[in-house]
Amino acid sequence: MAEYKVASVSDFEDGSKLLVSIGGVEIGVFRLGDAFYAWRNVCPHQGGPVCQGRIFKRVIENIDADRKLHGLLYDETVRHIVCPWHGAEFDIRTGRHAGTKKLALDPIEAVVHNGEIVLHVD
């Protein structure tokens, strides 16, 4: 497995993403706080460029104790990548689809070494 430096941590803002191509493999790299996540840019639904999708906070229903719905809220703790082809949503931290366990993104190992974000790619 080869290592590739793709960015300096100091140049990679919280909440941002970077798309890279390594040996013909397209990869999306995402930063949330001090953590970095990398996924192959291939949607498990129908192969769309999922990492090029927009990033949104998870949307949840605002239901009170009497089970009445009061619209929708953003969940401030979870960020989703929304695939640009058909709108499937994936948790940036886990790569899992928001609604089914059958779909998940293909991970690439991302580590920080000497202030650089390093990907381990087959």
Ligand code: FES
């Ligand atoms: S290819 Fe990504 S949602 Fe269909």
